[in-house]
Amino acid sequence: MNFLFIINPISGNEDKTHLLKMVKNKLNREHQLSIYKTTGKDDLHKIKDKLLNQKFDRVLVAGGDGTIKMIAEAMGENQLPIGIIPAGSANGLASDLDIPDNAKDFVPIAMFGETKKIDAIQINDQLGLHISDFGLNAELIKEFESSFLRGKLGYAINSITTLFQSKGPYEFEIITPTETLHKKGIMLALANSKKFGTGAVINPNGKIDDGIFEILIFKKLDVLEILKTLDIDKQLSSDFVECIPVKKVTIKTKIPVDFQIDGEYCKSLKEVNAHILPKKLKIAIGKQPLT
Numbered sequence: 001m002n003f004l005f006i007i008n009p010i011s012g013n014e015d016k017t018h019l020l021k022m023v024k025n026k027l028n029r030e031h032q033l034s035i036y037k038t039t040g041k042d043d044l045h046k047i048k049d050k051l052l053n054q055k056f057d058r059v060l061v062a063g064g065d066g067t068i069k070m071i072a073e074a075m076g077e078n079q080l081p082i083g084i085i086p087a088g089s090a091n092g093l094a095s096d097l098d099i100p101d102n103a104k105d106f107v108p109i110a111m112f113g114e115t116k117k118i119d120a121i122q123i124n125d126q127l128g129l130h131i132s133d134f135g136l137n138a139e140l141i142k143e144f145e146s147s148f149l150r151g152k153l154g155y156a157i158n159s160i161t162t163l164f165q166s167k168g169p170y171e172f173e174i175i176t177p178t179e180t181l182h183k184k185g186i187m188l189a190l191a192n193s194k195k196f197g198t199g200a201v202i203n204p205n206g207k208i209d210d211g212i213f214e215i216l217i218f219k220k221l222d223v224l225e226i227l228k229t230l231d232i233d234k235q236l237s238s239d240f241v242e243c244i245p246v247k248k249v250t251i252k253t254k255i256p257v258d259f260q261i262d263g264e265y266c267k268s269l270k271e272v273n274a275h276i277l278p279k280k281l282k283i284a285i286g287k288q289p290l291t
């Protein structure tokens, strides 16, 4: 097998040397390994070129959701199996796919595990694999990206200041193939799956391979309801969040509102066009085959 190993050196504020060593230890004479360390500058095009010029069987990714999203975009129509080596601040996608959090377990799955096909969402000219949103959470990510603090602690500290500075609620026009709705909320999410990497289950009905995604409109900041997201069995109040399952939608706002995709701040936007790409990606999640 010929592996391309993409390593994001800064994600999750974590040194990845031990992960590289673990991957190398699992190689035999029939395997080859190419390593690409991201720089944060033009990685998308450099990885695209690498994939065009060399034949790989699997791409391993040590990083967070932003790095996985970028690799899925680099692969375009020719999607190779992706082995996730969770090494981001929140690892939302890995947590949603129940990828173990112990390197001894996730490294062999990433390298040799069976793959499962998952949906992606085409969002304007980008791919969204996990959760994208307008409003409060995007404001938080904007603060986080400009802050020197990374990791889970960084998210926590930045959350507190952002909560007090948020410019919401916002007015959203939601245009689906069957109706046009007008809703007000502090945040509007496009969710391909159930939960954030923090463990907060915001979309209990979300399935990453069901050919649909959910629009979630969060109407107000409600601490009790936010605490309920930490327990998958607790039903969220419809006064707190409204859910609309769709395959396609256009969201418009009157003023530009901060928007993020999979933890990557985009910019403030007034319009987003999104549609589902069923079974777009192949992710290694299964047990390591006994070969």
Ligand SMILES: Nc1ncnc2c1ncn2[C@@H]1O[C@H](COP(=O)(O)OP(=O)(O)OP(=O)(O)O)[C@@H](O)[C@H]1O
Pocket: 008, 009, 010, 011, 012, 013, 038, 039, 040, 041, 063, 064, 065, 066, 067, 068, 087, 088, 089, 090, 091, 092, 150, 151, 197, 262, 263, 264
């Ligand atoms: N060498 C580098 N120096 C600075 N920034 C980098 C470098 N390599 C990648 N990046 C940036 O890292 C971001 C992607 O980080 P990623 O989402 O993988 O990790 P994270 O934010 O720590 O984790 P998570 O998304 O799980 O919260 C991109 O914005 C990318 O531009």
